[in-house]
Amino acid sequence: MSGEFYSGKQVAGFVTFLVLGTVLGLGAYQAGGRLAGTGGGAEVSAAAAPSTPNGQALYAGNCAGCHGAKAEGGLGPGLVHTAAWASAEFAHAVLDGQSPQGRELGTVMPRFRQTGLDGAPATDAQIAAIQAYVQTLK
Ligand code: HEC
Numbered sequence: 001m002s003g004e005f006y007s008g009k010q011v012a013g014f015v016t017f018l019v020l021g022t023v024l025g026l027g028a029y030q031a032g033g034r035l036a037g038t039g040g041g042a043e044v045s046a047a048a049a050p051s052t053p054n055g056q057a058l059y060a061g062n063c064a065g066c067h068g069a070k071a072e073g074g075l076g077p078g079l080v081h082t083a084a085w086a087s088a089e090f091a092h093a094v095l096d097g098q099s100p101q102g103r104e105l106g107t108v109m110p111r112f113r114q115t116g117l118d119g120a121p122a123t124d125a126q127i128a129a130i131q132a133y134v135q136t137l138k
Contacts, residue, residue, distance in 0.1 A: 055129030062117050063130065066108070071137045076109060083135040091127045 060069070063079070071079040082090055089100040095113040097105040112122045117130075 053126040053129040055133030059133050090131045
């Protein structure tokens with residue numbers, strides 16, 4: 001009985017554990033900082049989505065593949081004329097596939113009410129942001 005509660009080996013082991021944990025933790029912290037600073041664009045814009053949807057990014061990610069980068073048309077029709085539609089008409093077409101004339105759009109055009117624009121249900125603000133972006137493409 002020497003009064004020692006921990007042997008030298010135990011103390012050394014504990015100190016090693018502490019140092020390793022600190023190094024690993026710092027590394028993870030720095031890696032996280034780098035990701036947030038540069039790579040995490042999707043996360044950042046998703047986090048900002050509720051207040052300020054980015055119409056250009058939403059259009060590029062969801063519409064440009066079929067309607068063209070400048071809404072000039074492609075697989076789908078050009079959309080420049082839809083910039084003049086009432087916002088409710090535009091939303092009805094994008095969300096439900098119904099044209100202002102009451103025509104059911106072909107099924108190639110997604111029903112974004114179901115699919116959403118960024119993994120979450122589409123919001124009015126997102127649709128409005130997309131139409132506002134299309135209005136810049138005249
Ligand atoms: C997979 C291809 C595809 C994608 C993606 C797509 N569309 Fe379409 N879209 C179409 C096709 C094809 C039509 C024509 C359907 C028809 O006339 O029956 C169409 C029609 C439309 C119309 C009606 C145009 C008119 O004059 O009647 C609007 C508005 C529209 N799309 C907006 C959008 C928006 C906004 C997005 C992105 C959020 C989008 N589309 C994504 C293929 C697509």
